[in-house]
Amino acid sequence: xxxxxxxxxRTPSSIPDAPNRYxxxxxxxxxxxxxxxxxxxxxxxxxxxxxxxxxMGDLLAQMxxxxxKYLDKIWKPMMETVQIAIIGTTFGAILAVPVxxxxxxxxxxxxxxxxxxxxxxxxxxxxxxxxxxxxxxxxLGIGPFAGVLALIFFSFGxxxxxxxxxxxxxxxxxxxxxxxxxxxKLQWIRYGVVPQxxxxxxxxxxxxxxxxxxxxxxxxxxxxxxxxxxxxxSLGQLRYDRSAIIILLTLAIVLLIDxxxxxxxxxxx
Amino acid sequence: MNTTTLKKSPWSRIRFSLIALALILIYWWAFSGIRFEGxxxxxxxxxxxxxxxxxxPDWSYIYLPDGEDLLRGLLDTLSISILGTVISAVLCIPFxxxxxxxxxxxxxxxxxxxxxxSIIRVFPEIIVAILFIKxVGPGAFAGVLALGIHSIGxxxxxxxxxxxxxxxxxxEAMIACGANRLQILRYAVIPQIVPAFLSYSIYRFEINxxxxxxxxxxxxxxxxxxxxxALDSRNWSxxxxxLYGIIILVTLTDLISGWLRKKIx
Numbered sequence: 001x002x003x004x005x006x007x008x009x010r011t012p013s014s015i016p017d018a019p020n021r022y023x024x025x026x027x028x029x030x031x032x033x034x035x036x037x038x039x040x041x042x043x044x045x046x047x048x049x050x051x052x053x054x055x056m057g058d059l060l061a062q063m064x065x066x067x068x069k070y071l072d073k074i075w076k077p078m079m080e081t082v083q084i085a086i087i088g089t090t091f092g093a094i095l096a097v098p099v100x101x102x103x104x105x106x107x108x109x110x111x112x113x114x115x116x117x118x119x120x121x122x123x124x125x126x127x128x129x130x131x132x133x134x135x136x137x138x139x140l141g142i143g144p145f146a147g148v149l150a151l152i153f154f155s156f157g158x159x160x161x162x163x164x165x166x167x168x169x170x171x172x173x174x175x176x177x178x179x180x181x182x183x184x185k186l187q188w189i190r191y192g193v194v195p196q197x198x199x200x201x202x203x204x205x206x207x208x209x210x211x212x213x214x215x216x217x218x219x220x221x222x223x224x225x226x227x228x229x230x231x232x233x234s235l236g237q238l239r240y241d242r243s244a245i246i247i248l249l250t251l252a253i254v255l256l257i258d259x260x261x262x263x264x265x266x267x268x269x
Numbered sequence: 270m271n272t273t274t275l276k277k278s279p280w281s282r283i284r285f286s287l288i289a290l291a292l293i294l295i296y297w298w299a300f301s302g303i304r305f306e307g308x309x310x311x312x313x314x315x316x317x318x319x320x321x322x323x324x325x326p327d328w329s330y331i332y333l334p335d336g337e338d339l340l341r342g343l344l345d346t347l348s349i350s351i352l353g354t355v356i357s358a359v360l361c362i363p364f365x366x367x368x369x370x371x372x373x374x375x376x377x378x379x380x381x382x383x384x385x386x387s388i389i390r391v392f393p394e395i396i397v398a399i400l401f402i403k404x405v406g407p408g409a410f411a412g413v414l415a416l417g418i419h420s421i422g423x424x425x426x427x428x429x430x431x432x433x434x435x436x437x438x439x440x441e442a443m444i445a446c447g448a449n450r451l452q453i454l455r456y457a458v459i460p461q462i463v464p465a466f467l468s469y470s471i472y473r474f475e476i477n478x479x480x481x482x483x484x485x486x487x488x489x490x491x492x493x494x495x496x497x498x499a500l501d502s503r504n505w506s507x508x509x510x511x512l513y514g515i516i517i518l519v520t521l522t523d524l525i526s527g528w529l530r531k532k533i534x
Contacts, residue, residue, distance in 0.1 A: 035355055038348035042409035042490065052405035052414070059404045083302035086295065126519040127512070130395065130483040131496070135508070138500045139315050144303050218395040221487050222497075225303075235399060251391050258391075 063244035081226035085212040088151025100163035124157035133224040144225025162204040170196040206261040322505025342492035350477040353416025358470040364425035369432040389422030409490030431465040
């Protein structure tokens with residue numbers, strides 16, 4: 001990703017042409033027109049920015065001091081948020097195992113099978129977690145169960161994608177050796193594929209868990225359980241001191257889980 | 270991990286059982302907290318209605334001559350994410366230079382920059398969005414601000430890592446020729462980081478368009494607003510067409526931005 005200038009290798013004959021000035025100007029012009037069109041379409045103007053930002057300051061001022069006593073009441077929903085994330089990630093990961101094997105070209109040589117599963121995965125991953133959540137709330141009613149289901153689908157898409165890419169990158173040597181001694185497909189997967197991707201798989205699951213804790217903390221905004229419900233309520237009641245403590249606790253929990261999980265991940269890889 | 274020692278030491282066995290015990294406790298705790306009330310009594314009929322809606326999407330909603338329709342909603346979402354990305358791409362530049370260790374003489378300057386960026390990153394953008402909605406009222410403006418501010422965290426971090434990885438050669442050559450700091454920045458630093466900067470901004474745009482589709486669920490403009498209305502009124506054929514629209518929009522932008530990024534780098 002880094003822009004490495006090949007200075008040392010440059011010989012007089014390979015000095016690049018000067019960049020085309022008109023091309024550059026037209027790209028800039030195009031960009032400016034796009035931005036203007038967007039701001040016209042969404043009705044967002046610099047004027048609003050000047051008027052709006054001081055109001056932001058007012059809001060922040062109302063948040064302090066945070067209502068520390070409220071901490072007792074929000075502890076349980078906060079834990080529910082973490083529980084939603086744990087269960088959602090786990091079932092998502094379980095579902096992802098067979099699908100990621102079926103989407104890897106080196107496990108399933110048939111391009112059609114893997115292609116279909118990849119197509120499904122791509123579809124699932126275009127849908128954001130909150131969208132899943134609001135659909136499940138409409139089906140199952142308000143509550144953490146809808147959040148769990150939303151996170152199952154969301155983590156399934158993410159873990160399966162990361163895992164099939166890891167499966168495709170494994171060393172083919174052990175697999176060839178096993179084929180040579182006549183292992184069947186299940187043995188082949190159990191002793192050839194699984195040991196090579198296990199560490200990465202656990203690391204993907206932990207990473208998804210980190211993402212899911214963040215996601216779970218806002219699922220309540222659409223009614224899918226967890227701390228977001230209280231955040232929504234406190235904002236509706238204009239109790240910004242309570243919102244502040246909810247946000248602070250969420251940040252603390254997210255940071256703590258990120259820290260723990262990234263330490264475990266570093267050990268695994 | 271993946272050690273292939275044939276004889277397992279007793280320690281590894283103890284460690285394994287401790288990890289297993291911890292996992293069992295965590296799961297026991299997690300499942301005890303969530304009450305699975307089971308499906309709503311009418312979940313079956315609702316599911317049938319949903320399936321029916323998804324098989325027969327509301328095609329007429331794609332374009333309505335008057336007022337809100339799918340195309341306009343998607344266009345709003347697209348505009349919000351473009352504006353949000355542009356704002357964050359501009360705002361992230363000073364943050365990125367602040368946080369990169371090689372742009373200042375002491376770490377005393379760059380370390381606080383990195384801390385500020387990680388604080389910005391921990392805030393989920395929906396929370397940023399509802400704060401902006403509270404401050405400036407519901408609508409696209411709150412969404413643009415939320416994306417613009419939240420994206421700074423990630424963009425400036427990636428960008429500062431690029432700055433830290435630049436080749437010092439041109440800079441030293443320019444110092445030797447007696448260039449001042451601004452000239453060094455302009456001719457030795459910026460040309461090296463522009464491609465990565467563009468590529469990261471486009472990548473962030475991909476993420477932003479996904480977020481922009483959900484911003485409307487909390488009232489920050491875009492396609493999410495008609496979606497939440499359709500969900501509330503259980504108009505499943507309309508939910509279906511909006512969802513299809515989102516899938517197509519996200520897939521298209523992924524394809525285009527992937528192509529652009531490949532061209533840039």
